[in-house]
Amino acid sequence: xxxxxxxxxxxxxxxxxxxxxxxxxxxxxxxxxxxxxxxxxxxxxxxxxxxxxxxxxxxxxxxxxxxxxxxxxxxxxxxxxxxxxxxxxxxxxxxxxxxxxxxxxxxxxxxxxxxxxxxxxxxxxxxxxxxxxxxxxxxxxxxxxxxxxxxxxxxxxxxxxxxxxxxxxxxxxxxxxxxxxxxxxxxxxxxxxxxxxxxxxxxxxxxxxxxxxxxxxxxxxxxxxxxxxxxxxxxxxxxxxxxxxxxxxxxxxxxxxxxxxxxxxxxxxxxxxxxxxxxxxxxxxxxxxxxxxxxxxxxxxxxxxxxxxxxxxxxxxxxxxxxxxxxxxxxxxxxxxxxxxxxxxxxxxxxxxxxxxxxxxxxxxxxxxxxxxx
Amino acid sequence: xxxxxxxxxxxxxxxxxxxxxxxxxxxxxxxxxxxxxxxxxxxxxxxxx
Numbered sequence: 001x002x003x004x005x006x007x008x009x010x011x012x013x014x015x016x017x018x019x020x021x022x023x024x025x026x027x028x029x030x031x032x033x034x035x036x037x038x039x040x041x042x043x044x045x046x047x048x049x050x051x052x053x054x055x056x057x058x059x060x061x062x063x064x065x066x067x068x069x070x071x072x073x074x075x076x077x078x079x080x081x082x083x084x085x086x087x088x089x090x091x092x093x094x095x096x097x098x099x100x101x102x103x104x105x106x107x108x109x110x111x112x113x114x115x116x117x118x119x120x121x122x123x124x125x126x127x128x129x130x131x132x133x134x135x136x137x138x139x140x141x142x143x144x145x146x147x148x149x150x151x152x153x154x155x156x157x158x159x160x161x162x163x164x165x166x167x168x169x170x171x172x173x174x175x176x177x178x179x180x181x182x183x184x185x186x187x188x189x190x191x192x193x194x195x196x197x198x199x200x201x202x203x204x205x206x207x208x209x210x211x212x213x214x215x216x217x218x219x220x221x222x223x224x225x226x227x228x229x230x231x232x233x234x235x236x237x238x239x240x241x242x243x244x245x246x247x248x249x250x251x252x253x254x255x256x257x258x259x260x261x262x263x264x265x266x267x268x269x270x271x272x273x274x275x276x277x278x279x280x281x282x283x284x285x286x287x288x289x290x291x292x293x294x295x296x297x298x299x300x301x302x303x304x305x306x307x308x309x310x311x312x313x314x315x316x317x318x319x320x321x322x323x324x325x326x327x328x329x330x331x332x333x334x335x336x337x338x339x340x341x342x343x344x345x346x347x348x349x350x351x352x353x354x355x356x357x358x359x360x361x362x363x364x365x366x367x368x369x370x371x372x373x374x
Numbered sequence: 375x376x377x378x379x380x381x382x383x384x385x386x387x388x389x390x391x392x393x394x395x396x397x398x399x400x401x402x403x404x405x406x407x408x409x410x411x412x413x414x415x416x417x418x419x420x421x422x423x
Binding site for chain 2: 064066
């Protein structure tokens with residue numbers, strides 16, 4: 001461990017009071033909330049429904065990995081005062097930086113399309129109006145929210161909507177799973193070399209350690225000009241957010257495993273996925289699930305669009321930042337607008353929202369290691 | 375990012391410590407192994423229905 005790291009930690013341990021720690025927890029929880037976007041919720045639900053608790057150990061394994069990856073994203077941004085795309089370009093040159101950033105942008109736009117579909121499917125559950133009719137208005141609304149509202153303020157309110165997913169914790173207990181089985185599958189790795197199991201594993205890792213969060217974390221640090229002071233507190237905040245994100249994911253899998261896997265039920269629609277909340281919410285499970293998905297989409301889609309724009313703008317050396325007015329960073333906002341247009345096109349053309357959500361996360365699982373290493 | 379944050383010239387005193395390097399590389403390795411195994415299984419057995 002580096003000397004400065006040790007010194008900072010020792011100093012931090014002396015200084016930090018419980019009150020200070022509690023006060024520090026905030027932005028990381030929002031980032032953790034954005035990690036559990038609709039595609040993430042769908043992926044965890046599918047993993048629970050198709051493999052039961054067999055992949056719980058991957059969540060336990062991925063928690064410290066997720067924390068470390070997010071912490072180093074924040075650290076490199078705070079030390080160099082530069083976002084990831086710019087760093088990749090200036091350190092490795094455009095030949096390496098361009099494909100890395102483009103991979104992230106492609107994955108983001110596909111995930112945005114899938115998330116828009118999920119929100120549309122949730123609105124179909126609430127209103128009965130077919131999901132395809134919701135895609136275009138939703139894309140317009142989300143583009144407006146991303147470009148014209150202050151995400152920092154807006155996201156604090158959205159956390160209350162996403163808190164709906166905390167009900168998975170209650171649902172999991174009320175579903176009365178075999179907790180011995182849950183614990184065994186969480187602590188003892190179980191590997192099966194079948195395409196279905198591996199597809200679930202790649203999607204689960206891809207939706208947990210997801211590329212757009214690295215760029216979002218780094219860009220956020222630079223935009224807020226946080227710097228290296230108080231990095232110990234930032235690390236606590238990041239850890240809290242990521243642990244909360246994975247706890248939610250764990251209970252989504254336990255709940256869907258107990259409700260759907262044990263009855264050999266598949267997830268083909270959003271309504272099927274909502275059934276995992278029935279032990280807690282009974283007939284209101286669909287409404288609760290739909291509200292949570294809409295909140296998760298509202299929280300995550302601006303992050304996906306902005307991190308794509310931060311990536312492209314960093315690569316090209318354009319002015320960027322959500323704190324800037326559109327006139328001061330026109331290209332940055334054009335990229336946000338374009339990403340919404342392409343995502344909307346993808347969503348309109350998709351026929352199966354659940355498959356789109358799941359495979360977008362498989363793609364994240366393929367792309368993530370390249371960005372983690374570089 | 376692991377390579378970037380393990381670069382002392384770039385990070386100075388804030389260069390990655392050993393635990394960070396081990397966990398970071400493990401994350402990349404776990405995902406790469408899963409990706410390769412999936413690609414092999416799909417190539418030999420096809421996509422699950």
